[in-house]
Amino acid sequence: MSGAWDVVVVGAGSAGLPSALSLAERGLKVLVLDELAAAGQGQHKAAIGGVRATFSDPAKILLCKESLRVFSSWSEVYGDDVGWKRGGYCFPVFGEATEKSLREILPLQKGAGLDIDWVGPDDICRLVPGIVTEGLRGGTFSPGDGQASPLQFAVACERAARSKGVEFRYREPVTAFERSGDRVTAVVTPKGRYPTEKVVLAAGAHARQVGTLLGLELPVTPDAHEAGITGPVAPFLDPLVVDLRPGPEGRTANFYFGQNREGQILFCYTPKELFVGEDREATSEFLPIVARRLVSLIPRLRHLLVRRTWRGLYPMTPDGMIIVDAVCEAPGVYLAVGLCGHGFMLGPGLGRCIASLVVDGRPTIPPEAFATVSFYRDFRQGQQETLT
Ligand SMILES: Cc1cc2nc3c(=O)[nH]c(=O)nc-3n(C[C@H](O)[C@H](O)[C@H](O)COP(=O)(O)OP(=O)(O)OC[C@H]3O[C@@H](n4cnc5c(N)ncnc54)[C@H](O)[C@@H]3O)c2cc1C
Known part of the structure; x- marks a missing residue:
């Protein structure tokens, strides 16, 4: 060239x-x-x-x-630590329709060589300690997924x-x-x-x-999404957890969180009505809504100290x-x-x-x-x- x-x-x-x-x-x-x-x-x-x-x-x-x-081989190949944590992804399920749609895509995912399966409520309780059990039907778990910084x-x-x-x-x-x-x-x-x-x-x-x-x-076209991070607590949560239910407050779709290697909990939700545009000012409604969702899913997290929140953009396609x-x-x-x-x-x-x-x-x-x-x-x- x-x-x-x-x-x-x-x-x-x-x-x-x-x-x-x-x-x-x-x-x-x-x-x-x-x-x-x-x-x-x-x-x-x-x-x-x-x-x-x-x-x-x-x-x-x-x-x-x-x-x-x-990501998982980065430190061996390139030498630097990128905060990789192989804790898997877990989708706990509370509704029949969600169970059906997650089970339906399992054959495709397994056919593509993905290590993912449906696990029962006891396994979900082990993977997500403290999760509420009422209505819990089980969920999917993919141990090879993870997080990095x-x-x-x-x-x-x-x-x-x-x-x-x-x-x-x-x-x-x-x-x-x-x-x-x-x-x-x-x-x-x-x-x-x-x-x-x-x-x-x-x-x-x-x-x-x-x-x-x-x-x-x-x-x-960009739209805005918010996230937050807590102070560190003792490690207790391996997977990244995705709760696919819409929030009871009517403003949120799914909600997801995980604990990084420093012990901090990182959390996000998907707003039901998208905020189209480039506004990156954090809103005052994010933290009260996300805190309620987190505590209603895992009540023991009510003592967490939130360090900061921020807002960024998804560069979306139609x-x-x-x-x-x-x-x-x-x-x-x-x-x-x-x-x-x-x-x-x-x-x-x-x-x-x-x-x-x-x-x-x-x-x-x-x-x-x-x-x-x-x-x-x-x-x-x-x-x-x-x-x-
Ligand atoms: C709250 C939140 C949580 C998220 N969580 C996750 C997650 O857990 N996992 C995940 O995979 N994704 C996550 N995402 C999505 C992820 O952040 C984005 O999809 C990704 O960063 C977009 O990458 P990009 O390279 O397109 O854009 P960017 O990372 O923004 O890179 C684009 C770069 O182009 C530069 N640029 C733009 N215009 C010009 C120009 N004219 N000249 C020179 N430079 C220019 C910008 O300065 C920028 O540095 C999250 C996003 C948000 C907002």
Whole structure:
């Protein structure tokens, strides 16, 4: 490849960081540009760090299986601690309809090689100590899933990428692309002009705006989600727990939480009415609602001390699936956008897929799975992932 850089990655977040690393591991000279001051300062650091492959969509399953391999072996392969904890994911179930839908996707998940099964109420009580038992029917448990620290991962991934020769330039918003015909020839920021023939767009919540600079209409619209973290308590909870029930207050859909290796509980819920836009001001209603949900599920947690809450954005697509593709209208441009609510866990698998698209001209996943993440799919036809 000619040009000063083989590839310029726009965005040093959940998609851009592992993509840059994978591209460098494939022998390419990579530059990463980000408008913020450091790695992972966009939505990446808003994630609570859940990592699982137990979805119902084959593309997500395959990409996240690869991510799980990367997260779980990170310290041996790259040397840094990324806070990996293999505690599994647990979906406790209280309703007949939820039991039916979770049981229905088990054959697909097992067929994809996932270690997941239905377990009875006693097992759920062992996995989630203190959980209320009234109406508890059992649930699913996938022991191979886990959690990692987005903050530690951003630092570690940037360090690993730098060690492979990747250059990072921060506080450099990409404002234009120079082109010759359809092809990109350089990426432009207020501080410089960076010659390249290949560009990976990994601009998260700003994907639509960056796409516009290339005349692309990227269907990515951010909506806001809140999370929080407590002070540390003695380790008692191995899995990340997802309660799929809507909240009794009428404002929330599912709700999920887990305990990190430092003993802190991280928690989130999905609002029933989405907050579309880029407003990242924390709301006053989040903590009272989430605290009630947490305590009503595990009453012994009423003594927890909450340290802070925050609000971040999901870069959403109309069908809730990511967009990973090579752009036909602009050869040399690749998309790693629309990561929705699962960008942290998708990142490393997605990064390898992008590197394969750039270097080998084909994705790491089979064509029928790739079709569901393609930029050229019909976004109106898509199915929302069963497991949010
Ligand atoms: C409360 C909350 C909890 C979450 N929990 C989880 C979880 O447990 N597990 C999980 O997998 N996911 C989780 N997520 C989702 C996850 O955070 C996102 O899906 C993911 O971070 C999106 O990655 P991204 O690379 O698309 O965007 P980002 O990580 O935001 O990266 C995009 C980067 O592009 C840069 N950029 C944008 N425009 C430009 C420009 N013009 N020029 C230069 N740089 C630019 C931005 O500064 C940013 O650094 C959570 C999200 C929230 C809000």
